[in-house]
Amino acid sequence: MPPASPDDSVSAPKIKTAAPRSYAPAASSEIKIHAKDVNVFYGDKQALFDVNIDIPAKSVTAFIGPSGCGKSTFLRCINRMNDTIPTAKVSGVIEIDGQDVNLKSVDPVVLRSRVGMVFQKPNPFPKTIFENVAYGPRIHGLATGKAELEAIVESSLKKAGLWNEVADRLHQPGTGLSGGQQQRLVIARAIAVGPEVILMDEPCSALDPIATARIEELIDELRSQFCIVIVTHSMAQAARVSQKTAFFHLGKLVESGSTEDMFTNPRDTRTQDYITGRFG
Amino acid sequence: MLIWLSLLFLALFSSVAFMLGRGRAVKTAGGVARVLHSLPGYYGTYAALWAGVPAALLLLLGAMFGGRVEDAMLQAQRPAVVRALAVDRQAVFFSDAQAIASGIAPSEIAYEGELKAALDIKVAEAQRVDALIRYSVLALAGVLALAGFLLAFPRLSADFRARNRVEGWVGGLLLTCSIAAVLTTVGILMSLVWESWRFFQTVSPISFLLGTEWNPQIAMRADQVAATGAFGAVPLFAGTFLIMLIAMAVAAPVGLYSAIYLSEYASRPVRATIKPLLEILAGVPTVVYGFFAALTVGPLFRAFFNGIGAAMAGGPFPGVADYLMQVQNQMALVAGVVMGIMLIPFVSSLSDDIINAVPQTLRDGSYAMGATKSETVKRVVLPAALPGIMAAMLLAVSRAVGETMIVTMAAGLQAKLTANPLDTVTTVTVQIVTLLTGDQEFDSAKTLSAFGLGLTLFVVTLGLNIIALRIVQKYREQYD
Numbered sequence: 001m002p003p004a005s006p007d008d009s010v011s012a013p014k015i016k017t018a019a020p021r022s023y024a025p026a027a028s029s030e031i032k033i034h035a036k037d038v039n040v041f042y043g044d045k046q047a048l049f050d051v052n053i054d055i056p057a058k059s060v061t062a063f064i065g066p067s068g069c070g071k072s073t074f075l076r077c078i079n080r081m082n083d084t085i086p087t088a089k090v091s092g093v094i095e096i097d098g099q100d101v102n103l104k105s106v107d108p109v110v111l112r113s114r115v116g117m118v119f120q121k122p123n124p125f126p127k128t129i130f131e132n133v134a135y136g137p138r139i140h141g142l143a144t145g146k147a148e149l150e151a152i153v154e155s156s157l158k159k160a161g162l163w164n165e166v167a168d169r170l171h172q173p174g175t176g177l178s179g180g181q182q183q184r185l186v187i188a189r190a191i192a193v194g195p196e197v198i199l200m201d202e203p204c205s206a207l208d209p210i211a212t213a214r215i216e217e218l219i220d221e222l223r224s225q226f227c228i229v230i231v232t233h234s235m236a237q238a239a240r241v242s243q244k245t246a247f248f249h250l251g252k253l254v255e256s257g258s259t260e261d262m263f264t265n266p267r268d269t270r271t272q273d274y275i276t277g278r279f280g
Numbered sequence: 281m282l283i284w285l286s287l288l289f290l291a292l293f294s295s296v297a298f299m300l301g302r303g304r305a306v307k308t309a310g311g312v313a314r315v316l317h318s319l320p321g322y323y324g325t326y327a328a329l330w331a332g333v334p335a336a337l338l339l340l341l342g343a344m345f346g347g348r349v350e351d352a353m354l355q356a357q358r359p360a361v362v363r364a365l366a367v368d369r370q371a372v373f374f375s376d377a378q379a380i381a382s383g384i385a386p387s388e389i390a391y392e393g394e395l396k397a398a399l400d401i402k403v404a405e406a407q408r409v410d411a412l413i414r415y416s417v418l419a420l421a422g423v424l425a426l427a428g429f430l431l432a433f434p435r436l437s438a439d440f441r442a443r444n445r446v447e448g449w450v451g452g453l454l455l456t457c458s459i460a461a462v463l464t465t466v467g468i469l470m471s472l473v474w475e476s477w478r479f480f481q482t483v484s485p486i487s488f489l490l491g492t493e494w495n496p497q498i499a500m501r502a503d504q505v506a507a508t509g510a511f512g513a514v515p516l517f518a519g520t521f522l523i524m525l526i527a528m529a530v531a532a533p534v535g536l537y538s539a540i541y542l543s544e545y546a547s548r549p550v551r552a553t554i555k556p557l558l559e560i561l562a563g564v565p566t567v568v569y570g571f572f573a574a575l576t577v578g579p580l581f582r583a584f585f586n587g588i589g590a591a592m593a594g595g596p597f598p599g600v601a602d603y604l605m606q607v608q609n610q611m612a613l614v615a616g617v618v619m620g621i622m623l624i625p626f627v628s629s630l631s632d633d634i635i636n637a638v639p640q641t642l643r644d645g646s647y648a649m650g651a652t653k654s655e656t657v658k659r660v661v662l663p664a665a666l667p668g669i670m671a672a673m674l675l676a677v678s679r680a681v682g683e684t685m686i687v688t689m690a691a692g693l694q695a696k697l698t699a700n701p702l703d704t705v706t707t708v709t710v711q712i713v714t715l716l717t718g719d720q721e722f723d724s725a726k727t728l729s730a731f732g733l734g735l736t737l738f739v740v741t742l743g744l745n746i747i748a749l750r751i752v753q754k755y756r757e758q759y760d
Binding site: 079081084086108109110111112113116117119121124125126135136139140186189190193 | 663
């Protein structure tokens with residue numbers, strides 16, 4: 001595969017100024033994910049209570065809240081990752097484009113090819129960089145030939161802003177990359193399947209500030225193509241990258257709305273206490 | 281008896297030293313334990329260690345080597361009448377002298393005249409020497425105990441670092457234990473190498489390693505025919521290899537698949553039932569597998585192949601039919617299959633641990649991509665676990681190569697160079713057993729060849745283990 005030309009606009013990330021970033025424009029009105037009365041139980045313990053939220057398409061929605069508040073649990077409901085936990089039980093309705101994901105007729109395998117996920121700790125497979133990105137296209141049979149597969153890998157790596165760094169070592173192990181590069185590699189891996197939604201579960205919590213800034217820029221770039229839902233511990237991060245924010249507390253969705261409103265004018269006192277650092 | 285009494289007494293003395301040491305430390309601190317550098321118990325332990333350990337070591341050394349010293353002292357001077365005796369008779373003379381001296385019944389040889397006089401002198405000398413050694417060891421131990429205590433006791437003061445010293449002693453103890461294990465291994469290896477070297481002086485290593493005929497029977501009398509045996513080890517290693525291959529053909533897929541099932545597919549209650557059952561299989565003694573092979577599997581396989589032979593009789597391959605009808609109970613296949621069954625829990629338990637060590641985040645990552653369970657297992661979990669699984673297989677191979685009991689009972693004793701699993705074969709380990717069981721003189725090529733085989737086998741299994749460890753180390757840092 002030829003190395004990317006230096007003037008490749010997609011792969012060259014725009015260096016942003018250090019000036020405080022303005023809040024991104026308001027969320028688009030089109031609803032991608034609609035959740036109604038979602039309850040989740042782990043065995044006898046109830047982890048989520050009657051969560052209702054609409055998540056807009058082509059924008060970034062942030063879930064914030066103290067540890068154990070259920071924000072990751074709710075995220076894992078959207079692509080049915082809770083199915084892998086034997087004791088988990090989910091009730092209520094979660095619709096993506098009007099289709100309930102929890103129906104028996106919905107195959108989680110197909111669902112997850114539409115809803116990609118990025119985890120807290122970078123988890124590249126112990127394979128080469130190329131094989132990591134080609135994994136999804138291979139198992140879903142997206143490419144008919146070697147050339148097509150290579151094209152998918154290249155465009156995914158470019159979208160994830162990693163191409164320039166790895167173009168000359170695609171066949172070295174993905175585990176040899178730095179933490180931030182690994183996280184962008186798994187984002188490229190998720191993009192390669194062509195999802196509509198990307199779920200990110202605290203994607204920067206294991207990264208240093210510079211790698212975090214790089215990922216945040218990437219999230220901002222990806223917003224034009226994907227519906228992104230991000231769980232984060234950092235309120236500053238939520239403020240920087242998201243257009244919509246939802247605050248979870250003790251398994252309940254306390255408040256959700258445009259990020260700007262949430263941080264300047266919270267309606268609930270619990271939200272106010274949390275974002276002003278009084279607890280959590 | 282005396283040594284037990286003295287050890288008991290030493291223990292008492294140590295306890296007293298502990299009390300005194302502890303008391304002195306507390307006293308120097310003016311009764312305030314907080315002022316002490318270490319907890320009061322450490323001061324007591326320090327005093328007790330110095331009082332007890334050197335003396336105890338001396339007592340043990342005395343018990344171990346006192347007899348040797350006594351022998352040497354007694355035999356240093358041999359009267360002319362004794363020297364006139366044959367060498368083995370001299371040994372009996374001295375052992376009789378010692379027996380009479382300590383009041384045990386001597387041999388039935390009658391001593392008369394000058395010999396009787398010499399014996400009486402030696403009996404008296406033996407009693408003297410025995411008492412001398414015994415009491416000097418005791419006295420020396422007493423002095424050591426007292427000196428140790430007197431050395432340690434004055435040192436004890438509030439700022440004396442008793443904890444560090446005691447920890448030094450404990451470190452020394454741990455070091456001694458690990459060195460003991462290493463030294464034992466070195467000792468075994470040295471004896472193996474030494475005896476093999478003696479063997480290779482009579483049989484050249486080349487004819488041993490490359491010879492294809494194994495017939496270690498050596499004539500008892502010089503005038504017997506076939507006075508020199510044949511020591512070509514190739515048939516033995518071929519037999520070992522054949523049985524190992526059959527065993528791994530059984531153990532590798534069954535063990536690996538059961539590990540995959542247990543770690544990836546089984547529900548918790550199923551896993552909780554099957555895993556202990558498999559581990560029971562690992563606890564069955566190999567001799568039980570041996571008679572299972574010889575009495576159950578062997579006749580079963582024989583009946584099976586004889587039946588096929590009978591069915592084929594009159595068919596287009598009369599030679600094959602005749603051969604199958606003559607298959608015996610003992611064959612490589614039986615030993616290999618049963619050994620494979622023995623190795624299943626070994627392979628599955630090791631592989632299960634390795635598969636479980638693959639981080640859950642990798643599985644989550646794969647599932648989140650929309651991979652099915654089988655895709656996740658085949659494309660992510662197994663490749664990640666592969667180095668460890670390879671290492672587990674190599675460990676299983678080295679166990680198969682070293683296994684003796686099953687092969688002795690189920691594979692036969694005849695050294696044949698064959699790749700036919702229905703034939704009787706023999707292995708290296710079986711030959712070592714047959715060469716060394718019973719009364720043997722360790723100076724003929726026949727018995728010494730066992731050491732040659734043992735050394736070669738040791739090198740092979742050591743090589744396998746080293747390769748296995750290397751593989752594990754090389755790929756260990758891969759996930760993380």
